[in-house]
Amino acid sequence: MSADPRFDRPGPDDVFNAALAEGRFRLQRCRVCGAMRCPPGLVCLACGSPDLAWVAVSGAGEVYATTTVRAREGDYNVAIVALAEGPRMMSRVEGLAPEAVAIGMKVMARIAPEPEPHVVFKPVEHQP
Amino acid sequence: MTALRGQVAVVGIGNTRRWNAPGRTPFDQAQEAAILALEDCGLGLKDVDGLFCAISSSGLPVLNMAEKLGIRPRHADGTMVGGASFLFHLQAAVSALAHGLCDVALIVYGSNQLSAGGRLVSMPDPQPYEAPYRPRYPISSYALAASRHMHTYGTTREQLAEVALSARAWANLNPDAFARGPLTRDAVLGARMISDPLSKADCCLVTDGGAALVLTRADRAMDMKAAPVYVLGTGTAVSHRQIAAMPDLATTAAVESGQRAYAAAGLGPRDIDHVMVYDAFTITTLMFLEDLGFCAKGEGGPYIASGAIAPDGSLPVNTNGGGLSCNHPGMYGLFTLVEAVAQLRGICGARQVAGCEVALAHANGGVLSSQATAILGSAATL
Numbered sequence: 001m002s003a004d005p006r007f008d009r010p011g012p013d014d015v016f017n018a019a020l021a022e023g024r025f026r027l028q029r030c031r032v033c034g035a036m037r038c039p040p041g042l043v044c045l046a047c048g049s050p051d052l053a054w055v056a057v058s059g060a061g062e063v064y065a066t067t068t069v070r071a072r073e074g075d076y077n078v079a080i081v082a083l084a085e086g087p088r089m090m091s092r093v094e095g096l097a098p099e100a101v102a103i104g105m106k107v108m109a110r111i112a113p114e115p116e117p118h119v120v121f122k123p124v125e126h127q128p
Numbered sequence: 129m130t131a132l133r134g135q136v137a138v139v140g141i142g143n144t145r146r147w148n149a150p151g152r153t154p155f156d157q158a159q160e161a162a163i164l165a166l167e168d169c170g171l172g173l174k175d176v177d178g179l180f181c182a183i184s185s186s187g188l189p190v191l192n193m194a195e196k197l198g199i200r201p202r203h204a205d206g207t208m209v210g211g212a213s214f215l216f217h218l219q220a221a222v223s224a225l226a227h228g229l230c231d232v233a234l235i236v237y238g239s240n241q242l243s244a245g246g247r248l249v250s251m252p253d254p255q256p257y258e259a260p261y262r263p264r265y266p267i268s269s270y271a272l273a274a275s276r277h278m279h280t281y282g283t284t285r286e287q288l289a290e291v292a293l294s295a296r297a298w299a300n301l302n303p304d305a306f307a308r309g310p311l312t313r314d315a316v317l318g319a320r321m322i323s324d325p326l327s328k329a330d331c332c333l334v335t336d337g338g339a340a341l342v343l344t345r346a347d348r349a350m351d352m353k354a355a356p357v358y359v360l361g362t363g364t365a366v367s368h369r370q371i372a373a374m375p376d377l378a379t380t381a382a383v384e385s386g387q388r389a390y391a392a393a394g395l396g397p398r399d400i401d402h403v404m405v406y407d408a409f410t411i412t413t414l415m416f417l418e419d420l421g422f423c424a425k426g427e428g429g430p431y432i433a434s435g436a437i438a439p440d441g442s443l444p445v446n447t448n449g450g451g452l453s454c455n456h457p458g459m460y461g462l463f464t465l466v467e468a469v470a471q472l473r474g475i476c477g478a479r480q481v482a483g484c485e486v487a488l489a490h491a492n493g494g495v496l497s498s499q500a501t502a503i504l505g506s507a508a509t510l
């Protein structure tokens with residue numbers, strides 16, 4: 001018996017991080033039901049199918065929850081952003097005072113390079 | 129109602145009441161609590177054949193605990209789901225006892241979180257999708273949930289402050305509480321912000337401590353030193369690990385664990401005389417009271433602000449002073465059960481709830497990740 005070839009591809013965390021290192025924000029979309037998941041994994045969280053395809057993420061999102069972490073080295077934002085494609089992720093909204101980040105704010109992703117590539121957000125110019 | 133209702137009883141409780149005890153390891157606190165719980169019911173270590181244990185700093189707590197106590201359990205469970213672990217253990221112990229996998233179950237916990245200070249070893253459970261954003265663990269996750277509850281239901285910091293004030297008022301009736309003395313609304317609202325909207329006054333204490341429970345089947349429970357307290361129903365739920373994966377940050381899986389426990393006991397929120405909910409932060413008391421049905425969803429803020437959970441209110445909640453003002457040794461869950469049993473025995477002195485026949489204990493683990501509910505009752509409830 002050999003290993004099941006459906007799972008031969010590299011682990012999803014490695015694929016996600018390799019894409020970020022190339023400047024691309026990619027997540028998996030279910031080939032059966034179309035749901036996207038974040039963080040990456042081996043099954044669709046909506047229907048349980050293991051048939052997932054890597055696709056580009058638009059980067060558009062909306063602040064779902066927000067907090068300002070008070071720190072000696074300077075206060076900073078931690079937020080949960082709901083991506084336009086559906087899933088939520090922890091991130092940071094930059095470009096304004098941390099306490100000015102508000103639930104419902106429209107934001108757009110960019111990849112911050114340091115210390116390791118990671119996705120952060122900034123408000124879009126024209127809030128609806 | 130399930131067939132397990134009332135089949136198993138808590139016969140012994142142990143509480144070290146050592147909230148700042150340098151020179152003791154977590155296992156020292158746990159061993160002391162185990163000895164106290166066994167003496168409380170009149171059983172010995174040789175009688176223990178079921179061991180249930182979780183320790184924050186140990187990956188193999190059951191093995192360490194069994195060796196230190198000199199016992200060779202035939203049934204063991206080291207389920208680790210954070211501070212709710214001990215109520216998961218309770219549910220597992222009820223099942224194991226009822227099915228004869230063991231005859232005497234010991235659930236035990238100890239911590240030196242305060243006296244270990246900076247040397248505290250945190251759980252090895254890295255979260256690579258959170259780490260780049262440096263949330264303060266675990267408070268930022270609870271702050272995110274609080275932000276969502278405030279946005280959705282209009283909950284205010286002033287309402288959260290009432291949770292801290294009620295806890296302190298109860299603690300002032302408990303000579304064993306770690307944080308006693310006057311606490312003003314201005315002091316709570318003026319406390320240093322840590323992760324908005326939660327300040328230091330919204331956070332549980334950091335203490336040492338140890339607790340233990342001994343359980344047997346109901347037939348044997350009659351012969352023990354103290355009056356048995358019966359397990360009427362339990363319910364557990366696992367929701368997520370990281371806060372970003374929580375389906376709705378303003379509603380916890382206590383809805384599910386609570387419904388399961390109520391169904392098993394054949395009871396509802398109106399039947400409960402005494403409530404213990406894990407108050408890691410002020411927001412958790414508020415959300416759990418909503419999600420367990422003690423007030424309508426979204427009404428937790430006005431409900432608490434009305435004085436409902438203070439010592440002269442309509443619902444006695446966290447009568448020991450809770451994690452906010454009594455003790456919080458890393459994982460507090462087992463202390464909700466210890467206080468529930470003490471209230472049902474009627475041994476709580478100035479804070480005793482009059483006519484207490486049914487108590488509900490609820491614990492939380494991780495970042496609102498695991499939820500467990502237990503409903504306990506006196507012999508009159510069988």
Ligand SMILES: [Zn+2]
Pocket residue numbers: 030031032033034035044045046047048049
């Ligand atoms: Zn799917």
